Amino acid sequence: MVELTEAEAAVYDRQLRVWGVETQKRLNAAKVLIIGCSGLAAETAKNIVLAGLGSLSIMDSRSCKDACSNNFLIPHDADPAHSSATRCAATLQEMNPLVHVVGLQQPEGNHFPEATLGQFNVVILVDASLDQVQQADEACRRCNTAFYAAFARGTCSFMFADLCNHVWTPQGDDKTQSLTQHSSSYVSFHHALQHPWKKLHARKSHKLFPILRVCFELEQRHKRCLRAADAAEAKQLAHELIAREGASGELFSEPLLDEFLCGNQGLAAVNAVLGGVLANEILKAVSHRGEPLNNFMYFCLLDGAGVVEHIGG
Amino acid sequence: MNGEAASPGWPQVVRAKLLQQRMKEAKILAVGAGGIGCELLKTLALSGFENVQVVDMDTIETSNLNRQFLFRKRHVGQSKAKVAAEAVQRFRPSCKINAMQANIKEPQYNVGWFKGFDLVLNGLDNLDARRHVNRLCLAAEVPLVESGTAAYLGQVTVHIKGTYECFECQPKATPKTYPVCTIRNTPDKPIHCIVWAKDLLFQRLFGRADVVSDLDEAAEKAEGETEGDAAAAAEQEASFFVRQTGESSFAYADRVFHRVFCFDIERVISMKDLWKTRKPPVPLRLDELRHAAAGAASTNGIHKSSSSQQATADLSACRLLGIRDSHAAWSTAQSAQVFLMATQLFLDLRSDEVGAAVFDKDDALAVEFVAAASNLRSTCYSISPLSLFDIKGMAGNIVHAIATTNAIVSGLIVAEAIKLLAGMPENCRATHLRSSVHTGRSGRERIIGPSMLEPPNPNCPVCGTAQLSLEIDTHKTTFKELLDRVVRRKLAVAQPTIQYDGFMYEEGPDLDEDEVADYAKFLGRPLHTLPAGGIKDSSVVEVSDQAQKLELSIIVTHQEEWDEEKDPEAFSLGGKLPVASADAPAEDSSVAGLSSLTGANDDDEGIEEVFEEPAFEARPNLTSKRKRSDEEQSPIEKRLKAANNLGEDCEVID
Numbered sequence: 031m032v033e034l035t036e037a038e039a040a041v042y043d044r045q046l047r048v049w050g051v052e053t054q055k056r057l058n059a060a061k062v063l064i065i066g067c068s069g070l071a072a073e074t075a076k077n078i079v080l081a082g083l084g085s086l087s088i089m090d091s092r093s094c095k096d097a098c099s100n101n102f103l104i105p106h107d108a109d110p111a112h113s114s115a116t117r118c119a120a121t122l123q124e125m126n127p128l129v130h131v132v133g134l135q136q137p138e139g140n141h142f143p144e145a146t147l148g149q150f151n152v153v154i155l156v157d158a159s160l161d162q163v164q165q166a167d168e169a170c171r172r173c174n175t176a177f178y179a180a181f182a183r184g185t186c187s188f189m190f191a192d193l194c195n196h197v198w199t200p201q202g203d204d205k206t207q208s209l210t211q212h213s214s215s216y217v218s219f220h221h222a223l224q225h226p227w228k229k230l231h232a233r234k235s236h237k238l239f240p241i242l243r244v245c246f247e248l249e250q251r252h253k254r255c256l257r258a259a260d261a262a263e264a265k266q267l268a269h270e271l272i273a274r275e276g277a278s279g280e281l282f283s284e285p286l287l288d289e290f291l292c293g294n295q296g297l298a299a300v301n302a303v304l305g306g307v308l309a310n311e312i313l314k315a316v317s318h319r320g321e322p323l324n325n326f327m328y329f330c331l332l333d334g335a336g337v338v339e340h341i342g343g
Numbered sequence: 344m345n346g347e348a349a350s351p352g353w354p355q356v357v358r359a360k361l362l363q364q365r366m367k368e369a370k371i372l373a374v375g376a377g378g379i380g381c382e383l384l385k386t387l388a389l390s391g392f393e394n395v396q397v398v399d400m401d402t403i404e405t406s407n408l409n410r411q412f413l414f415r416k417r418h419v420g421q422s423k424a425k426v427a428a429e430a431v432q433r434f435r436p437s438c439k440i441n442a443m444q445a446n447i448k449e450p451q452y453n454v455g456w457f458k459g460f461d462l463v464l465n466g467l468d469n470l471d472a473r474r475h476v477n478r479l480c481l482a483a484e485v486p487l488v489e490s491g492t493a494a495y496l497g498q499v500t501v502h503i504k505g506t507y508e509c510f511e512c513q514p515k516a517t518p519k520t521y522p523v524c525t526i527r528n529t530p531d532k533p534i535h536c537i538v539w540a541k542d543l544l545f546q547r548l549f550g551r552a553d554v555v556s557d558l559d560e561a562a563e564k565a566e567g568e569t570e571g572d573a574a575a576a577a578e579q580e581a582s583f584f585v586r587q588t589g590e591s592s593f594a595y596a597d598r599v600f601h602r603v604f605c606f607d608i609e610r611v612i613s614m615k616d617l618w619k620t621r622k623p624p625v626p627l628r629l630d631e632l633r634h635a636a637a638g639a640a641s642t643n644g645i646h647k648s649s650s651s652q653q654a655t656a657d658l659s660a661c662r663l664l665g666i667r668d669s670h671a672a673w674s675t676a677q678s679a680q681v682f683l684m685a686t687q688l689f690l691d692l693r694s695d696e697v698g699a700a701v702f703d704k705d706d707a708l709a710v711e712f713v714a715a716a717s718n719l720r721s722t723c724y725s726i727s728p729l730s731l732f733d734i735k736g737m738a739g740n741i742v743h744a745i746a747t748t749n750a751i752v753s754g755l756i757v758a759e760a761i762k763l764l765a766g767m768p769e770n771c772r773a774t775h776l777r778s779s780v781h782t783g784r785s786g787r788e789r790i791i792g793p794s795m796l797e798p799p800n801p802n803c804p805v806c807g808t809a810q811l812s813l814e815i816d817t818h819k820t821t822f823k824e825l826l827d828r829v830v831r832r833k834l835a836v837a838q839p840t841i842q843y844d845g846f847m848y849e850e851g852p853d854l855d856e857d858e859v860a861d862y863a864k865f866l867g868r869p870l871h872t873l874p875a876g877g878i879k880d881s882s883v884v885e886v887s888d889q890a891q892k893l894e895l896s897i898i899v900t901h902q903e904e905w906d907e908e909k910d911p912e913a914f915s916l917g918g919k920l921p922v923a924s925a926d927a928p929a930e931d932s933s934v935a936g937l938s939s940l941t942g943a944n945d946d947d948e949g950i951e952e953v954f955e956e957p958a959f960e961a962r963p964n965l966t967s968k969r970k971r972s973d974e975e976q977s978p979i980e981k982r983l984k985a986a987n988n989l990g991e992d993c994e995v996i997d
Contacts, residue, residue, distance in 0.1 A: 039669060043406040047736055048494045048743040051670055069389065073750060080409055080746040100389045102434045125412055185354040234787060289354065297357060298389035299761070302382065302754030306747040307790065310495070313747075329791060331354040331758055334772050336791025343786075 032058070038128055042082055049201070053317045054082060058128075060316035061149065063087045065136065065166070066156035067114040069100030070182045070296050073305025074154060076103070078312050079122045083129050086122065087150070090115040091136040098157075098295045142166045148173030151316050154308070155179045157295065159255050160223075160246040167192050167219040176315045179219065180308050182296020185331035186289050187304040188238055191323060192216045193315055201320035214324050215343075222325060222342035227277035236337050237283035238328045241290055244268045258291050286332060303329050307336060353770045357761060365764050366391045372460040372485075373397045374447050374476055376423040378744055379466030379490055381411045382753035387464075388431045388438035390757050395438065396460070399424040400446045404705045410746035448475050448837055450852055453890055457483035462760055464488045466753075468742075470515055474805075474835035475891060477502065477510035481806055482892030486768070488759045490752050494743040495778035499755040501763070501771040501796060504806065512800035512807075522911040528611050529621060533721055533729050534737055540716035541702050541738050544603060545709065547584045549689055549700035586690065586697075596686035600629050600679070603716075608723050624723040632679040658692060658708045660684035660715075661731070669731040673715070675722050681715035704739020713738050751776055751791070771796055804895050811895060814902040815870070815914040817879050822848075823866040825878075830886055833916055836893065842885040845875025851889070871901075 034042070034051060042054055060083045064075050067090035079086055090097070094117050095110035103118040119133035137143065142162075147153050147169050155166045155178070163179040170177035171194060180189040193216050200208045223243055230239065244267050245256055256264065268282045296304070307327055314320040324343070329336040356362050371392055373383055376399035387395055401423050403414045413430035414423070428440035445452075448471075457463065457479045465487065467473045473489065480487040480502065487502040489510055502509050521538055530536050583602065586595050608626040611617065660681050666673065673681065685708055690697060693708070702709050711731065717738075718728040735741065755774050762770045772793035801807045813829065830839045841848040848862050870878040878884060880901035887894045905913040 036667075040405045041408050043409070044741065044744040045409050045746075046732070047741065048745055076412055077747050077750055080412055082409075102385055102389060105433045106436050124415060126408075127416070185357060231787075236787075285355075292358065298386050299754040299757040301389075302386045302757070303751050303791065306749075306751035306754070309747045309750075323790075327790070331357070334755075334758065334774060334791070334793040335789050336776075338788045338790055340786035 034058075038082070041126075041128065045081060049313075049317070049319065050205075053319050056317040056319070057082050057084075057313060059084050060151045061085050061087075062312065062316065063089060063134075063147070063150040063153045064156060065089045065142075065153065066158060067092060067101060067118055068098040068157040068182070068295055068301075069102070069298060070180055070187070070301040070305055071154075071156040072101040072103045072118065073301045074156065074180065074308050074312070075118065075122055076125065077305060077309030079126045079129050079131065081309070081313055082126065083316070085130040085132065086119075087132045087134050088115050088118050088122070089134040089136045090118075091138075100295060100298050100301065142169045144169050144173045147175050150175055152176040152178065152312055154312065157181055160242065160249055163190070164219050164223075164246075171218055178308060178312065178315075180304060182293075182300050182304055183290050184293025185297055185300060186238060186286065186328075187296055187300045187330065188242070188326060188328040189304060189308050189311070190219055190222070191311060191315075191325045191327075192218060193322060193324075196315065196318075196322060198314070198318045198320065198322060201314075212321070214322065216325055217342045225342040227272070227275035227281060230277065230281060232278035232280040235281065236326070236328045236339055237281065237286050238290070238330065239326065239339070239341060240268065240271070240277075240281045241283075241287050244271060244287070245290070247271075256291055257294070258288075261288055261291050264291065286330065289330065289332065297331070300329065300331060303336065353762060353765070353767050356765045356767070359765075362761070362765050363391055366761065367393045369394065369461040369764055370459060371395045371760070372457070372463045373466065374463065374472070375399055375466035375468070376427040376442070377401065377407065377466065377468065378410050378746075378749045379492060379752055379756075380423070381413045381427055382746075382749045383464060383466050383756055384427055384431050384440065385413070386753040386757045387760075388435040388440075390761070392760075393438050395440045396443070397424045397428060397440055398443045398445055398447050398452070399427075400444060402444075406705065410744060410749055412746065447472055450838075450890055452479070454479060454482045454892060457485055460485055462486055462488065462763055464490075464756055464760060466490060466756075471835050474511055474515075475837060478805060478888070478891035478893050480504070481509055486763050488756050488763070490756050492744070492748040492752050492776075494745065495748055495776070497748045497752040497755075497776035498774065499752055499759060500773040501759050501768070503768055503771075505799065506768060507771070507796040508799055509803060509806040511805040512797070512803040520911050522907045524907055528614065529617055530720065530724050531621075531726065533717065533726055533734075536717040536720040536724070536726060537713065537734055537738050539720060540713040544716050545700070545702050545713055547581070548599065548686065549697050549709075550702075551699060592687040592690035593683075595690060596683045597629065599686065600627075600682060604719050604723060605629070622725060625725070627675070627679070627719060627723060629679065632676050658688055660688055660708060660711045663688075669735075672728040672730050673718060675719065675728075678715045678718040678722070678728065681711055682719060685712040685715060702738070704735060704741060710735045710738065748776065755791070773797075805893065811897045812900065812917040813884075813897050813914060814900045814917070816903050816905065817870040817877070817882075817899065817901045818903070820870050820914070821866065822868055822870060822873060822878075825870060826866070828912060829914060829916060834886065834895065836886060836888045836891065838888055838890055840887045840889065842887070843875070843878065843882055846873060870899075 032055065034054060038054070038058070039046070046054055062078060062083055062085070064071055064086065067088065071088070075086060075088055090113070092114045093110060094104050094108045094112050094114050097104055097114035101114070101118065103121040104114060108117050113133060113135065115135065116133035119131045122129070123131040142165060147166070153166065153170050153175050155163055158166070158179070167177050167179070171192065174194055176194070176196070177192045178189060181187060193214065195213060195215050197211055197213045199211055202208060223246055227240060244264050248256055248260060248264055248267060264287055265284060268287065272279055272282060307329070311323055314322045323338045324340055326341050327336065327338045350356070351359055369392065371387065371394060373380060373387070373395055376384065376397050380397065380399060384395065384397060399422070402420055403411070403418045403423055403426060405416070405419055407414055408416065411423070413427045418426045422442070422444035424442035424444050428442035431438060431440055463476065463480050463485050465473060465476055467476070477487060481504050484504050487510065488499065489502060490499045491497065501507060521535060525531070525535055526539050526543070530539065584599065604627040608624050612623045661667070664680055664684055666677060666681065688708055689712065700709070702713065704710060714731045714734040717734060721728050759771050762768070773796050774791060774793045777790050777792065799806050804811055815825070815829070826839060830836050830841070838851045840850070848865060849858070850862070865873060878899055880899065882899040884897045884899060885894065886897060902915070
């Protein structure tokens, strides 16, 4: 692999002390695609561009005017008609000139062509609909591209990882690096979502997971994203599902469902936390260093905990 | 909005108009605009905070750019606070950020000034400044949200006077110090040679001469000479390193090389007692390395005119010598080349700094000099040489830093800030960010773990009423040494007032010149010879700092026998202390440790460059006493939690 340049060594000095030169070289060769232009997407993109990549493409169809208000990559005086993806790309490019950053227009509809996704080592879908997550995940699986989905709604957030079959070595710098290879296999989003509720731990299992299933089914029913007004219908469906699955009523948290349906974008504090965790995972995935999380991670302000949970394996 | 039945709980309250208005109006002090600071200012602005004061004394460095995302290459050299404030306004002009490039320890930032804020949020990297801010927050009764990160680890805590622990209620590790004798005569680890190269040789060649003499004297005394001899020897030693009139930089570099890697080594070899159980060192002869070092030797004198375009900051011996790989250890010949070249470059192209230079980890030439000198010394003592990259890390006490951890921590800080503004301190938590994922058999794990905050420690000498005990040699220790090593360094007192029956000593900006001169007379005196009977066995000494509103009392025990290996500082401070000097974690094996022995105070550093690097901070608290898990809580807390439970209530944060 190409040696680090003097400029790279100077800028990346502090992180080279964390993950070593070898990992940095792998990062420098990676091609990553982020779909979405929300505040959470901006956090994630910022973190991985700072770390250094071969290239980052950021894809969104919205204009600057319609982009999320907490996307800090878009200056307040940006031309409202301009593409938000292009504007974010420009800021990111300035942030780290050593990475090639591209803004892309999102194709019409929910369709993600494999020919496009297959060009990347990792694809991250941010703040999309759950239906889109399922479609993009299936497409990525077919072209063997690592896939992440992340959502932040108000005070709640979660991320999902599908790295298909992922080979990795434990984390460490170049000197402490162990070369023992491990492999982890992942399930699809579709498979994970169908995980029987009876198998969940009534008390310990994170309460956001059943809510995702409820929201997914309602989205399918209405062919649109959900909002606060859908809360009553969602609650009814939740109770129906509990009965149908023969699961414990403890699995369902009404306050959490309200929180999840409240916001159309994540609070800045929530975006910062999830965007940081997600970026760490992306860097692990492209460098094949460090045990990657498998497969859900939740962070909600209700309890302030960040919980990793393996579902459907 | 507290207490009424209809008012929303946490976290529904974040949507309450009243809270949003409060966030808009609240006056927030953010201390530090570095790694955590940049992320914090962004997250605050996006959350709807509009009145932020940011204080940071530092300027932007290239090595910040991998995580301090508000800065660009073109900003290198400019004020962090100012550039960060402008950058945030680019995307959120409604957020008014008042930026000050200053040290938070300056006296204008007094208790009255701190009282002007609703919340103080720390994004600091050094213990000294954090302890100072802690004391001012206690005095001003302003809640403090503390944070720290190191590589993948991070933590956020909340300190409220009278309700929760203050920052100093639990021990904090302070930088490690090394015995003077080990550094001077018997190094056996690379760090010993690095400390020698940085704090002794670099200082002596390029820095202020008086800074080193203290160390010389201590060392000579340790070798059993009388004080008079020691002083004379130190003076002689110092004068050797002065460049003679008409001496070329080449000749000087050559002379110094011979002195420190040959003559001094031979002198140490002659101290037979030292080598009974150790392998004696081997001197280096420049003529043997000369053929390999020919490149440097031929450059006899380098003139400013020949490289006038080259900025001082970019000056590099390695570049001129064509040594590119900073991750490989140099051969002895290469180290010699770099040593000679770096010395010459310093004398020829940075001559105006000679006599006043201060080692800086971002000064390439200084780092190269230290790397070359420490590797040459390592060779003498059969210690493996290290790469430039590693030596830079150790000499600069650089702790590992990445963007993601700072981003996560900024989110956690703002969440606590919002709880405090919502009037819900009972919902505040201490939160730890763990480094890795191991879902294990349960298939479930917390990587971000909140835990209940502890009530104040009644034995805390800062917010409680504890007395400290000090064992020290009251005959040999001077008053200045007490002030520097114990009061300033261990107790983080900025402007001490020292009192005991019949004696008072003060410092501070309000003193007039006569008073300062009067007080200065006490500094060189051994403790037991101070006025009114002196400080001796069983003395009770009151230490206070008006600016910090701090009062401590110390009970002194006279102790003459000190094992230099075990207690290189030759004193022991006890009691329920805010400091734990013993085993600092690896990344805190501070090279700066020696500077206290040499009398160089870290004061000028204040808020250091790398804010998020509280080496001492993130790790010890993860391993220190276990915080109460959510299971061991009061009935009120349990009720609160029952309402807010997401499940997952039984995994203890370890």
